Amino acid sequence: MGSIVAIGDDVWVKSPSSDWQTADPSSSDPIIAGLSTTAKDVTAMDxxxxxxxxxxxxxxxxxxxxxxxxxxxxxxxxxxxxxxxxxxxxxxxxxxxxxxxxxxxxxxxxxxxxxxxxxxxxxxxxxxxx
Incomplete structure (x- = not known):
């Protein structure tokens, strides 16, 4: 679906069809919004x-x-x-x-x-x- 990079409190996301961007849960792109929402609580991915x-x-x-x-x-x-x-x-x-x-x-x-x-x-x- 995409990639997430988290360093401290900073999070970036990338879908297969986009460039890297700062996480944005309210993005109009549903994949970016989904990745951003998932990345919101980075400890949940630990x-x-x-x-x-x-x-x-x-x-x-x-x-x-x-x-x-x-x-x-x-x-x-x-x-x-x-x-x-x-x-x-x-x-x-x-x-x-x-x-x-x-x-x-x-x-x-x-x-x-x-x-x-x-x-x-x-x-x-x-x-x-x-």
């Missing part, structure tokens, strides 16, 4: 914070492997801003969320989000896009 926030009825629907670790596929529905969101988390035995997928319909638009940790405990150099 895998550790996400794992701590898992509440509701969830079911372990399988197992897999990610980054050489066994993960449990934990499926359920959460509510974000009044919208039901179907989610699947890939969680390690010690509750580290290494990946997730979510699907929802927002303002008539289908929104699918995938989060995948590709490296764990490796220093990253992040540069602001603007």
């Amino acid at each position: 895998p550790a914070e996400t794992a701590k926030a898992i509440t509701g009825d969830f079911t372990v629907t399988g197992t897999g492997e990610r980054l050489g670790q066994k993960v449990y596929l934990v499926s359920g529905t959460v509510e974000q801003a009044g919208t039901p969101v179907e989610v699947v988390f890939e969680v390690t035995e010690d509750y580290v969320n290494l990946a997730s997928t979510s699907s929802a319909t927002v303002q008539g638009q289908s929104v699918d989000v995938a989060l995948e940790i590709t490296e764990w405990d490796v220093k990253q150099d992040i540069v602001a896009p603007l």
